[in-house]
Amino acid sequence: xxxxxxxxxxxxxxxxxxxxxxxxxxxxxxxxxxxxxxxxxxxxxxxxxxxxxxxxxxxxxxxxxxxxxxxxxxxxxxxxxxxxxxxxxxxxxxxxxxxxxxxxxxxxxxxxxxxxxxxxxxxxxxxxxxxxxxxxxxxxxxxxxxxxxxxxxxxxxxxxxxxxxxxxxxxxxxxxxxxxxxxxxxxxxxxxxxxxxxxxxxxxxxxxxxxxxxxxxxxxxxxxxxxxxxxxxxxxxxxxxxxxxxxxxxxxxxxxxxxxxxxxxxxxxxxxxxxxxxxxxxxxxxxxxxxxxxxxxxxxxxxxxxxxxxxxxxxxxxxxxxxxxxxxxxxxxxxxxxxxxxxxxxxxxxxxxxxxxxxxxxxxxxxxxxxxxxxxxxxxxxxxxxxxxxxxxxxxxxxxxxxxxxxxxxxxxxxxxxxxxxxxxxxxxxxxxxxxxxxxxxxxxxxxxxxxxxxxxxxxxxxxxxxxxxxxxxxxxxxxxxxxxxxxxxxxxxxxxxxxxxxxxxxxxxxxxxxxxxxxxxxxxxxxxxxxxxxxxxxxxxxxxxxxxxxxxxxxxxxxxxxxxxxxxxxxxxxxxxxxxxxxxxxxxxxxxxxxxxxxxxxxxxxxxxxxxxxxxxxxxxxxxxxxxxxxxxxxxxxxxxxxxxxxxxxxxxxx
RNA sequence: GCGCCCGUAGCUCAGCUGGAUAGAGCAACGGAUUUCUAAUCCGUCGGUCGGAGGUUCGAAUCCUCCCGGGCGUACCA
Numbered sequence: 061x062x063x064x065x066x067x068x069x070x071x072x073x074x075x076x077x078x079x080x081x082x083x084x085x086x087x088x089x090x091x092x093x094x095x096x097x098x099x100x101x102x103x104x105x106x107x108x109x110x111x112x113x114x115x116x117x118x119x120x121x122x123x124x125x126x127x128x129x130x131x132x133x134x135x136x137x138x139x140x141x142x143x144x145x146x147x148x149x150x151x152x153x154x155x156x157x158x159x160x161x162x163x164x165x166x167x168x169x170x171x172x173x174x175x176x177x178x179x180x181x182x183x184x185x186x187x188x189x190x191x192x193x194x195x196x197x198x199x200x201x202x203x204x205x206x207x208x209x210x211x212x213x214x215x216x217x218x219x220x221x222x223x224x225x226x227x228x229x230x231x232x233x234x235x236x237x238x239x240x241x242x243x244x245x246x247x248x249x250x251x252x253x254x255x256x257x258x259x260x261x262x263x264x265x266x267x268x269x270x271x272x273x274x275x276x277x278x279x280x281x282x283x284x285x286x287x288x289x290x291x292x293x294x295x296x297x298x299x300x301x302x303x304x305x306x307x308x309x310x311x312x313x314x315x316x317x318x319x320x321x322x323x324x325x326x327x328x329x330x331x332x333x334x335x336x337x338x339x340x341x342x343x344x345x346x347x348x349x350x351x352x353x354x355x356x357x358x359x360x361x362x363x364x365x366x367x368x369x370x371x372x373x374x375x376x377x378x379x380x381x382x383x384x385x386x387x388x389x390x391x392x393x394x395x396x397x398x399x400x401x402x403x404x405x406x407x408x409x410x411x412x413x414x415x416x417x418x419x420x421x422x423x424x425x426x427x428x429x430x431x432x433x434x435x436x437x438x439x440x441x442x443x444x445x446x447x448x449x450x451x452x453x454x455x456x457x458x459x460x461x462x463x464x465x466x467x468x469x470x471x472x473x474x475x476x477x478x479x480x481x482x483x484x485x486x487x488x489x490x491x492x493x494x495x496x497x498x499x500x501x502x503x504x505x506x507x508x509x510x511x512x513x514x515x516x517x518x519x520x521x522x523x524x525x526x527x528x529x530x531x532x533x534x535x536x537x538x539x540x541x542x543x544x545x546x547x548x549x550x551x552x553x554x555x556x557x558x559x560x561x562x563x564x565x566x567x568x569x570x571x572x573x574x575x576x577x578x579x580x581x582x583x584x585x586x587x588x589x590x591x592x593x594x595x596x597x598x599x600x601x602x603x604x605x606x607x608x609x610x611x612x613x614x615x616x617x618x619x620x621x622x623x624x625x626x627x628x629x630x631x632x633x634x635x636x637x638x639x640x641x642x643x644x645x646x647x648x649x650x651x652x653x654x655x656x657x658x659x660x661x662x663x664x665x666x667x668x669x670x671x672x673x674x675x676x677x678x679x680x681x682x683x684x685x686x687x688x689x690x691x692x693x694x695x696x697x698x699x700x701x702x703x704x705x706x707x708x709x710x711x712x713x714x715x716x
Numbered sequence: 717g718c719g720c721c722c723g724u725a726g727c728u729c730a731g732c733u734g735g736a737u738a739g740a741g742c743a744a745c746g747g748a749u750u751u752c753u754a755a756u757c758c759g760u761c762g763g764u765c766g767g768a769g770g771u772u773c774g775a776a777u778c779c780u781c782c783c784g785g786g787c788g789u790a791c792c793a
Contacts (some may be wrong), residue, residue, distance in 0.1 A: 087733060092737085103735055106773075116773085140736050141773075185793080225793060398793085403756060424791055433718070433789075440791040447793045474787055476720065501721090502787075510786080537756060557755085568741095569729070574722075574786075580742090586757060587741045588729095595755050603752045648732065660730070663740085670756060677751050694752095716755080 062479045064091065066132065067100055067146065074126040079108060087467065091644065097139065098147035099637060101612040105142035116142030150633065155622035157636040161692055162615045166700055168643050170212030175494075176216045178458050179205045181470035184392075185222035186377040186397070187231045187256050190384060190521040191491045192577055196500045199709065201470035202390045203655045204498070206707045211646060220454065221381070221397035221569070223374060229356030232369050237345065249380040252373060262342050263349040265332045268325035275325060279318045286311035302315040360402070370399075387525065388559060389709055399454040405445040409438055417488050428486045436481040448482065454488045459493050467492035468653060473499040473572070488516040498653050501574035509577065519577070527582050528558030535585060536716065545715070553716045557591055558583075560710040564590030567708055568659040588663050593701050594712050596666040599673060600698040601714030607679040607691070611698065626689040631672040635693055638668040655708060662704045664675045669697045 068086050075082035085104035092101045097518060105120035120142040127136065134147045159169050181201020184190050234255030242253040289311050293304035333339050345351070359366040378395070385391070409425055412418035418427050423441030433446045438449045458464045469479060479497035486493065502510045533554035540550070565582045569575055585591040604610055618624050627633040638661075645661040678694060681687040702712055 084733075088735090090732075093739095096734080101736090106735075143736065163744075183793095211775080222793065227793095306757095422790075426790070435790055437790050442791075444791085446791070450793090473721070475793095477788060478793095480720095504786090508785080531776095539755070570731095572721080573729075576728065578728080584742075587755095589741085589755090591755060595753080599753060599756085601753090606752045651732085656730080657732080659749095660740090671758095673752080674748090674757050677752070716753085 062639060062647070063132075063148065064089070064100065064644045065647075067129070070127060070129050071102060071104070071123075073128065074123055075104070075108070077126070078122070081112060089522075091423055091641065092145065095634070097143070098137070098144040098145040099133075100148075102144040102146070105138075106142060109142065113650060120144050135624065148637070149534060150627050151622055153633065153640070154625040154627065156640065157696065158618065158620055158622055158624040158692070158694055160639065161487055161618045161620065161624070163348070164699075166639070166642050166703060168211065168694075174213050177208050177213050178462060178464045178467040179208070179470065180217060180218050180220050180454075180467060181205075182385075182392075183220045183222065183471070184381065185227050186202075186381065187227050187252055187373070187410060189253050190381075192519045192521060192524060193503050194521060195524075195562070195566055196503070196571070196575065197470045197472070198388070198390060199563050200498065200500060200571055200655060201468075202388075202709045203658075203707060204468060204470065204653055204710060207646065207649055207655070207658070210703075210707055211650065216464070217391065218394040218396055219392045221395060223377075224360070224398035224402060226353060226356050227256060228370060228373075229352040229354070230263070231256050231373060232355040232366055233348065234353045235369060235373075236257040248376045251292065252376065259348060259352060261332075262345060264328050265342050266346070268328040272322065272325045272329070275318060275322045279315065279322060282311060282315045282318055286315050287379065306395050357444070365374055379692060382522065388563075390710070396448050396454075396457075398447070401450045401457065404453040404457070405449045407573075408449055408456065409445070412438065412485075412489060415489070417485070427481070427488070429481060429484050432481065434477065434481070436485050446486075448478070451478075451482050451691045452486060452489070454487075455482075455491050455495070457492055459491045464493060466496070468496050468498050470498040470500070473501055496653065498571070500571040501569075504574050504576045506576070506578065508574075519579075524562065524582070525559060526581065528562050529554050530558075532557035532561070532585065532591075549715075553713055555712060557585065557716065558709040560705070561585055562590075562592035563708060563710055564593075564659060567655045568663075570656050571654055590705070590708075590710050590715040593662050593666045593705055594710070594716060596669050596673075596702050597698050597705075597712040598714060598716040600694045603678050603691075603694050604661075605715075609691070611695045614688070614695055617688065618692055623685075624689060624692055625678055626686050627678050628683075629672075631668070631675045632690070632693060633695060635665075635668045635672045635697060638665045639696055642700060642704070658704060658707060662701060662708075665697065665700055665704070669701075671699075 068089050071089050072082050072086045075085050077084065085108060088104040088107075089100060089102045092098050102123070105123055106116045109116035109119040117138055120138045124136045124138070124144060129136070129146070132149065132152055134149055137145045139145050156167075181204075182194060182198040184194050194641070201217070205215050208215045231252055237256055238258055240251060240254075243254070286308060289304060291307040293301055293308050296304050308398070332342055342348075355366060358368055376531055409418065413425065418425050418438055420426070421428075421435060424435075424437055425439035426435035426437050428435050436448050438452065439448055441446055455467070455616065458467055471479070476497060476499055479495075483495045483497075486495065504510060533550065536545070536550045536553050536557070545553075562581055565584070566575070568588065604614075612689075625636065627636070641661060645657050649655060650659045676690055678687065678690040681690060705712055
């Protein structure tokens with residue numbers, strides 16, 4: 061049941077005789093922006109008045125006269141310039157609320173035409189530990205899977221892991237040259253990660269040594285250019301002066317940028333050279349990046365030794381990822397990484413060339429799109445395939461083998477252009493999959509700069525989760541007397557509260573916006589946080605515990621008729637209304653695959669409950685019918701919050 | 717140079733396809749607990765919606781220009 065959809069269809073019927081295409085006007089029926097305007101508002105009388113050349117309030121009156129809605133709402137009111145305000149009849153709301161009792165789906169009908177969705181998310185590079193940058197894709201992707209499934213679609217979650225790239229060459233090189241066998245035997249994942257970091261660091265140092273003179277040369281070049289531009293600006297006047305000043309300013313910015321790069325390179329070099337042993341290690345392994353690339357190339361070419369190492373390392377790395385996903389409550393139906401598509405890549409390129417879609421340019425095989433300067437590069441001049449090739453093979457596989465209707469790519473915004481080219485190329489190629497890039501903003505540091513793996517400032521995902529759980533545990537301990545909850549119960553609560561805080565903090569942002577990472581904001585447990593909803597559920601739990609009844613018993617006593625639900629205080633009605641908005645919110649989420657409206661609804665629902673909680677006693681309410689009604693509202697609130705949180709991948713406990 | 721995105725309260729952000737006095741949370745300040753968990757509730761303070769034009773009965777929202785910031789821009793994925 062969805063009141064908004066119902067009211068809109070009634071408006072469609074009322075508007076049909078008045079205008080050729082009522083759809084845009086029908087879309088102007090919304091939930092009321094303020095409770096004092098009622099439950100729903102229609103803003104369509106004003107534009108219609110213009111088309112009909114009549115006063116808007118008269119048009120509003122005419123719409124109302126044609127509107128068949130008396131069974132659902134109180135008589136509509138015209139307000140201001142011609143807003144039509146609607147308020148649901150209390151009897152209707154009470155009856156519909158009573159009907160929700162015990163309904164697992166909270167009145168949400170499954171979609172009429174289910175589709176098969178592939179949701180492609182998380183996609184970490186194997187052999188590299190996950191960090192906060194992986195959080196958004198993982199959490200948003202998981203939530204979208206849950207929501208799509210709940211509304212009745214068929215969903216395959218797919219982790220397109222990076223298991224075939226340069227980082228594996230680094231690990232192989234490290235394994236051959238720097239292995240600590242004892243450490244590897246005890247903790248292979250940690251040792252492989254150490255080897256990766258070590259090779260990466262040596263490569264970074266060597267790169268910096270090579271780059272530094274070039275950077276210094278560029279600096280003096282830019283400085284000279286900036287100086288002469290400033291001087292030229294001094295000489296000039298009028299609009300020319302302004303323009304030259306702007307250019308000089310840009311050049312000064314570039315100078316500052318190069319200075320930063322130099323500082324970064326010097327830092328890398330200083331770190332190594334202050335440690336003679338490490339310096340010797342670097343010198344003993346010259347051009348390590350090239351040598352790691354050679355290992356990668358050998359792996360791709362089918363070298364048996366490297367292939368054997370890859371097969372040895374893969375399950376180890378996968379197990380580490382699995383543990384992280386298990387802890388986060390995230391499950392994949394498929395984990396088809398880059399290596400899975402490797403055997404198909406040559407065929408992809410051949411096919412595109414044969415059809416004349418791909419052409420050679422500067423030795424590389426490219427697909428060019430009209431209006432786009434950048435090519436889609438499917439084979440490099442050295443013969444190696446790129447992730448573009450892999451992504452094309454993936455689409456083919458998803459269409460032909462998985463029989464998917466649609467694919468959601470939950471990947472950061474910087475890759476927007478890649479996906480535009482990918483989807484356009486796939487279309488030319490003849491694979492019609494409804495592909496959508498579910499883009500999200502970058503994780504920024506406190507200076508609003510992008511987190512960069514090389515700048516070293518990243519926060520590991522595991523330490524983030526641990527910190528959240530530790531903070532949650534402190535709050536649990538502070539809120540309970542000794543003996544009130546045992547240690548294991550406290551730890552379970554800390555885990556779900558900590559993880560819930562992190563997931564909620566991420567999901568409540570509009571996914572398109574960038575994300576300023578802050579430990580305190582990410583781990584906050586007061587205000588608009590996951591904890592707030594979990595706490596509301598725990599308070600419901602407390603009501604039933606202290607009331608010495610159970611949710612099941614209360615449901616059993618319900619008759620399902622309007623008489624079950626009584627509105628004796630505004631907070632009761634507001635709470636019931638809020639629960640009924642669930643369907644509207646899910647529809648809104650799925651328009652653009654944005655989970656944030658769902659977090660907003662959860663907060664509003666928990667907030668409505670908190671208000672109810674302070675004003676309406678349940679256990680001690682003397683009137684039997686009212687008390688029963690309140691118990692039912694509590695049960696429904698908990699069901700609504702639990703379901704909404706579940707769709708975000710957040711758990712609850714009856715006590716916390 | 718070209719392309720894409722962003723600029724809303726001290727901070728972090730909502731604001732749906734143009735609608736009523738621009739909303740939350742945090743922070744600050746003031747209240748609320750003999751009664752179901754105060755991880756709460758109620759209130760106060762706080763905004764030239766980056767700037768200027770334009771379209772409109774009506775603009776944070778749409779268009780143009782400007783300022784400021786970010787990202788991408790052929791052999792990394």
